[in-house]
Amino acid sequence: MLSIRQVHFSYSEQKKILQGISVDLQPGEIFGIVGASGGGKSTLLKIAAGLLDASKGSVYWNGERVPGPSERLIPGHPEIQLVNQDFNLDLFHTVRENVRVKILHLHEKDRERFCDELLDLVELTGVASQQARYLSGGEQQRLAIARALALESEVLLLDEPFSHLDAHLRLKIGAYIKQLVEIRNTLCILVSHEGDEVMQWCGKIAFLNKGKFNRIDTPEAFYFNPSSFNEGAYFGELNELKTGKTKILFRPCEYKAVKKGGFEVEFTDAVFFGAYWKSFFKTPDKQIIILYADKPLKKVTRIELKSKNTNP
The missing domain is CATH 2.40.50 (OB fold (Dihydrolipoamide Acetyltransferase, E2P))
Incomplete structure (x- = not known):
């Protein structure tokens, strides 16, 4: 279980980003977070992944606290993978090398087969031998998703993962992630400012507004029973x-x-x-x-x- 406990984050007294965020999430769940751009969604994911120190509060995975970067020589948690807008690719490595490096623990045949599967999923087979620095923004985003999926981590954090993707790729990759969650009992958190996109994949959604979870509910409830026009407009x-x-x-x-x-x-x-x-x-x-x-x-x-x- 991933537990986020009273997490606060601020740059100053005047600029408070997160104010007491708390939620418990179970493996096998796809949880959505919807809110305005710049409202703290990405910040929360970085804290959950151990890549940013919270100003106050803690994150726990299976009962153990997830340490922030100030407590680790190499920031991050081995079982929590974040795909964000930075992509974090090896730009001078080829597309295939970017994926392969994440699955070196597998036997060679399994490694190549899994690599082929992921490149086919994100439709990068045709540029597999090209260096990542020459990819378009959308292609780099797809490669970042493939790298995260290659690790088969227990927690997958996706920050606006479909923002640069065509409609058919959104459906294809989304369906793969949903199947992964069901088969491997993975916990997935999907963040977006597009609520109608999040509704397709998530069983529960949190509406983040002014640094707080104003509401956690089902997609159907957010759509048909909005508590305000501001909230409801995010979902269609x-x-x-x-x-x-x-x-x-x-x-x-x-x-x-x-x-x-x-x-x-x-x-x-x-x-x-x-x-x-x-x-x-x-x-x-x-x-x-x-x-x-x-x-x-x-x-x-x-x-x-x-x-x-x-x-x-």
Whole structure:
């Protein structure tokens, strides 16, 4: 179990990044952390990996405290691997050498087979003999992921791992990581400012806001029951409809077209998004809302909301 206990981090009294973060995470779990860029997500992962000293608090893996860099000659924990935006590659080594160096403990045949498997996964087979310094940013990110997976560590920390990847690669690598977590009982923490991306893979998600975990819940709860517009907007498009002193939050799919009652709306435009159309409406008091459907909703004039989320 990975236990983060009352972790604080600050650069000064005026610049507090983390304020009392606590959570217990089990092997075989994919845990997501969502929040604004610069909000402390990367800092928390570095502390969890033993690469940054917390200002206060501790991290424990299987009951033993994870020491920070001030306590180790070589920072880090052997069973906790971090893939962050620095990539930490051997730039003058080839792509294949970058992966192979992480699995030297395997027999030669197993080493080459596993290396082939990982390069195929991240689609770098075609540049296997090229030095890492000549790779694009997206290719370097994929190589960093392959290196981390090669180590087969007990804890995998992923900081914005899909930010430079094409959609099909996100799905391919994400599915591999999910399978790895299930088969090897690995603990994975996935960090992103894109909540809709995290929802695909994580069983539980924490919303990090102003240095604290404001909420830990399921993807479904974050999507359909946001506690505020600020929180809900991280997990997909969200409408806020004002009626008197009340604000109603609802997703573009949480409505029903009706002929009587409900809210009056006026169609203004529609945009095709592949699997659905996104239709834009305005209310009599000029509020703009978005509704999803399998066709443009040009004839809709009134809607009834399915959502019960209200904010005074």
